[in-house]
């Protein structure tokens with residue numbers, strides 16, 4: 318089976334770093350990574366709104382980790398990655414288009430739980446690749462009917478628009494965009510790495 322290892326170039330959308338609005342539990346983040354990091358300390362989740370992925374990781378490493386994090390983090394990852402694709406019809410179709418290929422998040426940051434690190438030190442470690450498994454699971458879910466039935470989400474962040482005026486956005490997330498920055502999805506902010 319053909320395997321997708323690299324989440325960049327035209328596969329950039331598979332990465333949690335990909336810039337697309339993700340609404341989760343009342344807040345709207347700029348990317349799935351920020352939404353995930355925010356769950357480490359729910360009381361401070363609003364601080365992750367508007368952050369870039371690398372900024373969110375730094376903050377996520379300094380907040381007081383919720384006590385049940387090890388128990389909930391896999392479920393949180395599933396929910397957030399699901400929100401990302403449920404709320405953006407364009408990348409949902411791109412995910413479905415990868416059908417028939419295995420998805421492995423190959424990384425160099427020693428992340429062997431959600432992915433599989435390809436560095437020399439980790440050569441003997443077989444990563445669990447949980448993110449890849451979640452992506453494949455969601456893909457199957459979408460193939461099995463999500464795309465052909467009525468929308469499951471009122472949100473669709475796939476267009477290049479300013480969501481601050483969006484009725485659903487306002488209904489879902491009153492505290493988002495505390496920085497009051499323009500939010501048009503700008504691909505140039507996250508240039509492809511290839």
Ligand SMILES: [Zn+2]
Nearest residue numbers: 427434436439
């Ligand atoms: Zn490594």
